[in-house]
């Protein structure tokens with residue numbers, strides 16, 4: 235008789251679900267890095283060109299940030315010891331908040347240990363049962379989780395569909411209305427129509443919450459998507475994370491002083507958690523200095539984006555409408571996405587295959603960094619073109635290069 239090793243386990247149902255995930259090519263594992271974050275990393279003993287981190291400016295291992303962390307840890311120690319409201323709010327936290335608010339041109343800012351936590355805090359802090367949130371369908375998972383946790387009425391509009399959003403706003407009885415969108419969509423690389431979203435917020439007396447995790451440091455001379463669009467309004471509540479282009483960790487929300495004060499008083503995910511180590515505040519300040527004094531990093535990044543797109547498009551590879559460092563290539567199914575990622579890895583490039591349920595359509599998600607060198611970006615493009623030739627085409631004609639028309 236065959237023995238099911240899980241039959242007697244109280245977790246047999248979980249094991250069965252994982253087995254099914256494997257069969258569907260949706261099983262996840264964590265690749266183990268044996269090097270610092272950077273354009274070239276060591277993974278499971280192999281050296282690979284890293285095209286899947288969000289370290290867009292190459293700051294994660296920048297000497298100025300490392301030095302700031304080292305000096306701060308010597309002065310402030312490691313643990314903050316308590317939540318911000320009790321006794322964990324230290325001078326480097328406050329200095330980072332002041333610098334961040336000034337940098338993005340808002341009256342006040344508040345920092346969090348992660349972007350996930352920041353999104354939970356802002357949305358659950360600002361809206362509740364009597365209110366409504368209006369969210370883009372492609373928003374980051376942390377925004378969706380925050381909307382659910384807020385208990386506000388949760389309406390999702392089709393990606394960037396302003397007509398549908400206007401209709402939803404016009405037909406809500408809610409006390410407060412909060413529009414929520416990624417500025418740069420994390421898995422697609424395209425951008426929200428910020429001016430139009432702000433106009434709708436004004437027309438319907440709503441608030442606009444923008445998550446600029448992928449724009450901060452990159453767009454608008456580093457000041458982010460709002461600065462790039464030339465938009466400023468007290469209605470805008472702006473959040474950016476500090477673990478991507480900024481090269482450190484955490485996140486901040488910047489807004490009117492009353493909004494920040496309200497969050498300090500009401501946002502449970504801010505109140506009931508231990509403050510991040512103060513050294514991260516020092517890292518944030520160092521990062522802001524580099525973002526402002528080394529504009530050549532954004533110039534290099536932009537050149538890499540253009541090089542990759544021009545080469546791939548010239549070879550007939552279908553790209554998405556993205557001018558950001560996130561350059562996805564759609565795949566017909568999860569198995570093909572994994573095969574393409576594996577084939578790239580054999581050629582020394584690390585590109586993540588992103589699959590459902592993270593995204594509706596499987597894809598390779600290429601991310602570029604200022605720290606890459608030009609020849610490596612060109613090599614990635616050439617290798618990808620060759621690999622796509624041997625893979626099944628996208629249904630509906632998003633053709634692999636070399637496919638008959």
Ligand SMILES: *Cc1c(COP(=O)(O)O)cnc(C)c1O
Nearest residue numbers: 348349350374376420447475477
């Ligand atoms: C990464 C990301 C977050 C979460 O930020 P963390 O600091 O990684 O927790 C939130 N929103 C978007 C759009 C993101 O891409």
